[in-house]
Amino acid sequence: MRRRAEAWERFAATSVPTEAEEVWRYSGIDGFDLDAYAPAPLAAGLESTLAVARRLADSLGPRAGLVVTRNGTIEAIEMERSAPEALSVTNTRTAPRAAAAPETLGELAPGRDAFGELHDAFVSDVVLVGVPRKTVVADPIVVVHLVDPGAHGAPGVAVFPHMLVDLGTSSEAGVIELTAPIVSDGPLPAGDESDTTPSPMLLVPVTELRVADDSHLRYGNLQVLGQGATSIALQASCVGRDASLQSFTAGLGGRYARVRTDSDLLGQAGRTSLLAAYLGTGEQVHDFRTLQDHHAPRTESQLLFKGAVADTARSVYSGLIRIRKGARGANAFQTNHNLVLSEGAHADSVPNLDIDENDVRCSHASTVGPIDEEQRYYLETRGIAPAVAERLIVLGFFSDLAGRAPFPGVGRWVEEAVHRRMAGRLSAQGGTDG
Amino acid sequence: MTATSPTTEVSRGGSHELVIDGLRAGVAGLEVLTGVDLVVRSGEVHAVMGPNGSGKSTLAHVLMGKPGYQVLGGTVTLDGEDLLRLAPFERARLGLFLAPQDPIEVPGVGLHQTLTEALAGRGMSPDDAKGSLAARALVEAQRVGLETRLLERPLNVDLSGGERKRSETLQMALLQPNIAVLDELDSGIDIDGLHDVAQRVRDGVAEWGLGVLAITHYRRLLSVLQPDVVHVLVRGRIVASGGPELAGELERTGYAAFETAARADDSGTGIQN
Ligand SMILES: Nc1ncnc2c1ncn2[C@@H]1O[C@H](COP(=O)(O)OP(=O)(O)O)[C@@H](O)[C@H]1O
Numbered sequence: 001m002r003r004r005a006e007a008w009e010r011f012a013a014t015s016v017p018t019e020a021e022e023v024w025r026y027s028g029i030d031g032f033d034l035d036a037y038a039p040a041p042l043a044a045g046l047e048s049t050l051a052v053a054r055r056l057a058d059s060l061g062p063r064a065g066l067v068v069t070r071n072g073t074i075e076a077i078e079m080e081r082s083a084p085e086a087l088s089v090t091n092t093r094t095a096p097r098a099a100a101a102p103e104t105l106g107e108l109a110p111g112r113d114a115f116g117e118l119h120d121a122f123v124s125d126v127v128l129v130g131v132p133r134k135t136v137v138a139d140p141i142v143v144v145h146l147v148d149p150g151a152h153g154a155p156g157v158a159v160f161p162h163m164l165v166d167l168g169t170s171s172e173a174g175v176i177e178l179t180a181p182i183v184s185d186g187p188l189p190a191g192d193e194s195d196t197t198p199s200p201m202l203l204v205p206v207t208e209l210r211v212a213d214d215s216h217l218r219y220g221n222l223q224v225l226g227q228g229a230t231s232i233a234l235q236a237s238c239v240g241r242d243a244s245l246q247s248f249t250a251g252l253g254g255r256y257a258r259v260r261t262d263s264d265l266l267g268q269a270g271r272t273s274l275l276a277a278y279l280g281t282g283e284q285v286h287d288f289r290t291l292q293d294h295h296a297p298r299t300e301s302q303l304l305f306k307g308a309v310a311d312t313a314r315s316v317y318s319g320l321i322r323i324r325k326g327a328r329g330a331n332a333f334q335t336n337h338n339l340v341l342s343e344g345a346h347a348d349s350v351p352n353l354d355i356d357e358n359d360v361r362c363s364h365a366s367t368v369g370p371i372d373e374e375q376r377y378y379l380e381t382r383g384i385a386p387a388v389a390e391r392l393i394v395l396g397f398f399s400d401l402a403g404r405a406p407f408p409g410v411g412r413w414v415e416e417a418v419h420r421r422m423a424g425r426l427s428a429q430g431g432t433d434g
Numbered sequence: 435m436t437a438t439s440p441t442t443e444v445s446r447g448g449s450h451e452l453v454i455d456g457l458r459a460g461v462a463g464l465e466v467l468t469g470v471d472l473v474v475r476s477g478e479v480h481a482v483m484g485p486n487g488s489g490k491s492t493l494a495h496v497l498m499g500k501p502g503y504q505v506l507g508g509t510v511t512l513d514g515e516d517l518l519r520l521a522p523f524e525r526a527r528l529g530l531f532l533a534p535q536d537p538i539e540v541p542g543v544g545l546h547q548t549l550t551e552a553l554a555g556r557g558m559s560p561d562d563a564k565g566s567l568a569a570r571a572l573v574e575a576q577r578v579g580l581e582t583r584l585l586e587r588p589l590n591v592d593l594s595g596g597e598r599k600r601s602e603t604l605q606m607a608l609l610q611p612n613i614a615v616l617d618e619l620d621s622g623i624d625i626d627g628l629h630d631v632a633q634r635v636r637d638g639v640a641e642w643g644l645g646v647l648a649i650t651h652y653r654r655l656l657s658v659l660q661p662d663v664v665h666v667l668v669r670g671r672i673v674a675s676g677g678p679e680l681a682g683e684l685e686r687t688g689y690a691a692f693e694t695a696a697r698a699d700d701s702g703t704g705i706q707n
Pocket residue numbers: 461462464466484485486487488489490491492493
């Protein structure tokens with residue numbers, strides 16, 4: 001592929017970013033050595049990998065189909081009998097020519113920085129979800145990306161997953177991506193921290209969501225990588241006229257996990273709802289960059305990102321609402337709330353507006369603060385230990401988000417993951433619940 | 435008395451005793467309680483009445499250990515245990531309950547979930563706690579007149595003042611504490627509600643020997659609660675104690691006489707600031 005070679009040349013010509021650049025300020029990227037990552041022999045057999053993926057997918061509720069990738073290679077595509085005939089889920093590498101990569105592949109997510117170029121240079125299989133016009137797929141297609149760190153002592157694996165979801169006009173569908181590591185005895189359960197000897201791994205995933213006129217996409221992205229993982233993800237979407245995207249991202253894993261969410265509203269009265277929940281413990285860093293880009297009149301974007309940091313974890317939320325000339329009557333909302341659970345933890349929140357049109361409604365709000373002492377005290381008066389009260393309050397903090405998740409299974413999954421993570425923290429602290 | 439409730443673990447026999455001795459306490463650098471002496475035992479109902487700002491809520495929060503309140507002197511024990519050294523949740527597990535004057539909203543945290551954790555914290559297995567709660571909560575909701583759909587709500591979220599007081603009473607009934615401090619259970623609630631919650635507290639006295647410290651402004655609560663003793667708290671200390679007739683007297687004459695006396699007393703002993 002010419003594109004690949006060109007990308008490699010561009011990557012080689014670009015320097016890896018440094019923390020001196022604002023957008024990479026919190027990334028810890030200066031200590032980053034790309035040469036430390038290499039392809040590694042797989043540790044888990046294919047059958048057990050598939051079993052793991054099915055188990056993970058089962059926890060999300062009913063589905064129309066399952067795609068399993070391992071270290072970026074598509075290992076299985078299993079469609080349910082209930083899935084509409086017309087729905088096509090394919091691998092661009094193995095698909096017959098006609099169904100192979102559409103012209104638009106990569107269009108939404110051109111290499112915008114060194115990691116984008118790296119992705120383009122190394123991407124292997126592309127998961128292509130095509131929903132023809134007027135097709136309605138009720139249950140989500142679940143895409144499980146598993147990362148096999150390889151045999152013990154391997155130098156660390158680098159993985160470049162890519163998915164393109166293409167909804168034709170007047171169609172409806174849902175896709176859930178779940179990214180998890182495989183450890184010797186199965187993957188880590190969501191939010192688990194038993195990963196005490198984390199394997200180093202680098203992920204550079206790209207997701208492209210094309211939502212054509214009058215179509216509706218629900219999208220979930222769940223990430224539970226181990227504490228040795230660096231993930232630099234891009235989610236790019238474009239939404240057409242009278243179309244809608246409901247997106248939900250949950251970031252619980254990773255040592256450094258960055259998600260860039262670029263959402264273009266291209267057609268009149270297109271709508272996006274962008275939700276995210278993130279929880280960092282230990283030394284995790286979660287880094288979210290969002291762009292709500294309004295090109296067309298009467299478009300609407302609603303963004304709600306909520307996060308909590310504990311121990312010495314940190315999080316960054318930096319978001320921009322851009323209203324372009326011509327996007328009259330646009331509505332854009334951006335809200336970011338952060339709970340800081342420990343003295344040593346830190347959250348930054350940087351909302352921004354860039355408005356080139358009059359007649360628009362925009363607002364942004366952000367908060368960073370500790371747990372409400374009065375709430376904790378109230379629960380304590382019922383005989384609940386402070387650490388348990390904290391877990392309840394953190395769960396409560398995320399509950400409105402979980403309630404608005406695009407699929408009930410996704411909301412439940414997030415609540416359970418947060419619960420486990422907070423309970424795990426409790427027992428790691430020696431269990432203050434006497 | 436034999437307790438058959440699931441909270442038997444926390445009861446230590448049928449007789450409990452909260453002893454407040456010479457308690458002085460302050461908040462925000464202001465000495466509010468200037469020496470409170472009071473003993474509440476199982477099966478007893480004590481009413482504390484007093485003008486606004488006399489320190490009634492401060493007393494309630496100091497007993498529970500709310501952060502921000504400083505104890506300046508005196509002791510408080512429950513069944514001989516020094517309460518003032520314990521964290522609020524430990525006091526609760528010893529059998530102390532506080533229904534605050536203004537129960538706050540705790541977004542996203544459900545009533546069931548809270549009570550399940552509260553019982554688990556008292557040594558009940560989570561499954562048992564959940565199992566026993568579901569059925570009992572319905573019965574108790576009926577008794578305190580709380581609509582059962584409100585049991586599904588996060589704590590106090592979007593509840594009216596009266597619904598909050600019913601919810602507090604329900605929680606008390608489900609946790610079956612040994613001593614309950616009720617801070618203006620009658621404020622913000624309508625007359626029917628007032629009767630329901632007061633009756634539920636009174637029943638608790640009979641059912642499991644609950645001891646009550648009820649802070650109130652109004653005799654109406656007391657007509658159902660039937661206090662054994664009424665105390666008058668003025669300027670941070672108890673200036674008079676008497677039978678239920680004292681409540682009637684206060685309602686006729688107000689606190690003026692007590693305040694004048696207390697003020698004279700303060701200047702006499704040089705405590706006044
Ligand atoms: N958090 C606080 N900060 C400052 N002053 C307070 C605080 N809480 C109570 N006070 C003061 O302490 C006094 C007693 O208040 P409180 O105990 O609430 O009275 P009551 O419940 O009897 O009406 C009042 O003068 C009140 O203003």
